Amino acid sequence: MGTKRLTRGDRNIAWIEAHCRIPEGKFIGQPVKLRRWQRREIKKIYDTPTRTAIISFGRKNGKTALAAMLLLLHLAGIEARQNGQLYSAAQSKEQAGIAFALAAKMVRLSPTLNAWILIRDHEKHLFCPGVGTLYRALSAEVRTSLGLSPTFILHDELGQVRGPRSELYEALETSTGAQDDPLSIIISTQAPTDSDLLSVLIDDAKTGADPTVKLALYTAGEQLDPFSVKAMRAANPAYGDFLNPSGVRKMAEDARRMPSRESSYRNLVLNQRVSQAATFVSRRVWNKNRGEPSEAAFASFPVYAGLDLSARNDLTALVLCCQDDELVWHVKCVFFAPTIDLIERAKRDRVPYDLWARKGLITLAPGASVDYDFVADRLLALADSCDLRQIAFDRWRMDVFKAALARRERELPMLDHGQGYKDMSPALDSLEAELVNARLRHGAHPVLTWCVSNAIATKDAAGNRKLDKSKATGRIDGAVALAMAIGAGARAVNDPKVTKLDPGYQVVSA
Numbered sequence: 001m002g003t004k005r006l007t008r009g010d011r012n013i014a015w016i017e018a019h020c021r022i023p024e025g026k027f028i029g030q031p032v033k034l035r036r037w038q039r040r041e042i043k044k045i046y047d048t049p050t051r052t053a054i055i056s057f058g059r060k061n062g063k064t065a066l067a068a069m070l071l072l073l074h075l076a077g078i079e080a081r082q083n084g085q086l087y088s089a090a091q092s093k094e095q096a097g098i099a100f101a102l103a104a105k106m107v108r109l110s111p112t113l114n115a116w117i118l119i120r121d122h123e124k125h126l127f128c129p130g131v132g133t134l135y136r137a138l139s140a141e142v143r144t145s146l147g148l149s150p151t152f153i154l155h156d157e158l159g160q161v162r163g164p165r166s167e168l169y170e171a172l173e174t175s176t177g178a179q180d181d182p183l184s185i186i187i188s189t190q191a192p193t194d195s196d197l198l199s200v201l202i203d204d205a206k207t208g209a210d211p212t213v214k215l216a217l218y219t220a221g222e223q224l225d226p227f228s229v230k231a232m233r234a235a236n237p238a239y240g241d242f243l244n245p246s247g248v249r250k251m252a253e254d255a256r257r258m259p260s261r262e263s264s265y266r267n268l269v270l271n272q273r274v275s276q277a278a279t280f281v282s283r284r285v286w287n288k289n290r291g292e293p294s295e296a297a298f299a300s301f302p303v304y305a306g307l308d309l310s311a312r313n314d315l316t317a318l319v320l321c322c323q324d325d326e327l328v329w330h331v332k333c334v335f336f337a338p339t340i341d342l343i344e345r346a347k348r349d350r351v352p353y354d355l356w357a358r359k360g361l362i363t364l365a366p367g368a369s370v371d372y373d374f375v376a377d378r379l380l381a382l383a384d385s386c387d388l389r390q391i392a393f394d395r396w397r398m399d400v401f402k403a404a405l406a407r408r409e410r411e412l413p414m415l416d417h418g419q420g421y422k423d424m425s426p427a428l429d430s431l432e433a434e435l436v437n438a439r440l441r442h443g444a445h446p447v448l449t450w451c452v453s454n455a456i457a458t459k460d461a462a463g464n465r466k467l468d469k470s471k472a473t474g475r476i477d478g479a480v481a482l483a484m485a486i487g488a489g490a491r492a493v494n495d496p497k498v499t500k501l502d503p504g505y506q507v508v509s510a
Contacts (some may be wrong), residue, residue, distance in 0.1 A: 009043030015077045016069045019112050023105035037237040041216050049212050054186045057218035058271045061238040067154050067187045068103040074152040075135050076116045076128040083132035084151035089168050091160045096139040099156050100124040140168045148175040153184040159191040159198045163350020190273045193453040220270035222284050227252045235271040280457040289440040293330035297322050298386050305391040306484030308477045316370050317477035319485045331442045340368040361447050376404040392417035392484035417484045421464035427487025428465050451478030
């Protein structure tokens with residue numbers, strides 16, 4: 001009987017176990033013995049053509065140790081290429097130093113690697129003279145030279161990137177063009193929101209559109225009890241091995257007892273796409289309402305709107321809603337942003353305003369600021385196409401907008417809606433009730449979803465709530481406009497006397 005032929009993945013596993021040593025802990029200095037799940041992921045990467053591998057699981061499962069082994073495999077092992085350039089990238093100097101320090105410890109503890117590799121601690125470099133390969137640790141805090149040509153890239157904790165863009169990620173990934181078969185390894189817990197870079201990459205990998213992108217996502221499904229052992233095991237492949245079960249269960253009990261810790265527990269331990277901040281709407285609840293709104297509903301039922309003007313050079317949000325005979329609210333949005341300096345604002349806010357504009361998700365106003373005459377024209381056109389009963393507005397800059405309406409000699413039913421606890425709390429209560437009962441259809445509009453994912457509600461001593469822009473993780477203009485629209489609509493639906501000519505709201509005219 002013939003011997004089984006070793007695959008490329010098998011040979012790489014054998015090399016790691018022959019030359020790498022455990023860098024820390026109880027078994028420090030002993031040869032590495034890869035676990036079954038680690039072997040599975042290594043074979044997935046190397047036994048079929050792979051350009052990018054995304055490996056994501058909960059914290060303390062040996063992410064960085066696994067990454068360091070793969071790094072050494074490409075620096076001095078059988079995957080090394082003559083004079084190859086290797087990089088690890090992280091968002092901070094501290095995080096960048098962790099991957100380097102772990103790899104350096106492995107080198108010092110291994111008789112073979114210590115003889116082959118030179119360690120330059122100050123520069124955070126590893127150099128293998130026999131092959132000419134050089135590894136450098138980079139961080140987003142240091143400006144990156146564009147003269148790179150990497151053969152191997154390790155993106156460590158890419159989930160820390162907020163928004164869909166990272167200059168360091170793009171600089172490294174676009175510099176691999178001169179290499180025949182570059183390999184990028186992304187190893188991280190999940191990012192908190194759908195619009196973050198790692199989430200975008202994971203969601204694209206799930207489609208299978210590019211077979212050279214491999215995804216290993218260990219996460220607790222949302223249908224699982226988050227405090228169950230089954231959920232813990234789903235996100236933590238090392239659970240019961242080198243990840244202490246009692247420590248994980250203690251974190252679960254802390255999160256169960258103290259709701260303020262649940263979001264952090266879900267993100268870091270269960271590897272769920274959850275913000276560690278206590279957002280107003282959970283991703284799970286928001287996704288329950290992602291059905292497509294009906295255009296026919298806006299032509300058939302009374303329409304209510306919320307308008308958040310914001311600053312002239314930022315995002316202006318107009319959200320419209322109507323309730324059908326099934327008591328379902330249909331939502332559509334119009335967002336405005338100035339054309340000039342759009343790319344710079346996209347970098348500042350870490351969201352793709354330019355891409356959203358090309359897809360028609362943002363309406364670009366000419367010039368360097370949003371001209372309120374431009375917004376007024378769009379609002380009047382919408383008012384002519386439906387039975388627009390009320391437009392709830394934030395008082396900020398409304399005097400300028402009223403002047404724009406006055407110049408057009410038109411009337412609009414404007415409802416003064418404060419942003420403090422008194423006015424916002426009933427609106428948030430109404431919005432929350434519709435979301436929890438899945439009676440909203442927002443169509444997963446990317447800009448609105450981004451705004452809602454950033455929104456954090458604060459409470460006063462009486463338990464009243466408002467959306468606090470100072471505590472938000474990004475812009476919340478769409479969330480504010482949505483809350484005002486649903487709040488106005490809910491109040492009007494419950495009061496049959498509210499009509500277009502009801503004296504209870506302020507009619508703005510010339």
